[in-house]
Amino acid sequence: QVQLVEAGGGLVQAGGSLRLSCAASGRPISRYTMGWFRQAPGKEREFVTTMGSGGSTRYADSVKGRFSISRDNAKNTVDLQMNSLKPEDTAVYYCAAATYGGDYRQPALYDYWGQGTQVTVSS
DSSP, X not given: OOEEEEEOOEEEETTOOEEEEEEEESSOGGGSEEEEEEEOTTSOOEEEEEEOTTSOEEEOTTTTTTEEEEEETTXXXXXXXXXXXXXXXXXXXXXXXXXXXXXXXXXXXXXXXXXXXXXXXXX
């Protein structure tokens, strides 16, 4: 079992930055594909970014060039740096861990989820 806890959400003006952190416990995250998803009110949970156990990264087109995922296996954490934030980035952001490979964009691939942290971007 892996427990994930997100932190770092909040209210920011458009154009600003936030850094989310996901702290894992229970097992080392080095063996997992780690991802960030988000869910806005009335919308489905959507893929934001992922980093494989080997360090490869993928980003949704909507955040490419603005968001950056990183992981620190020694600290068992995964961070999401978000720059140039837009009002449409407003959502609850979730950290997730996947044991096996597959379509990294699909929430169903991920076995473990955090409780989420709210990010609100004002215009």
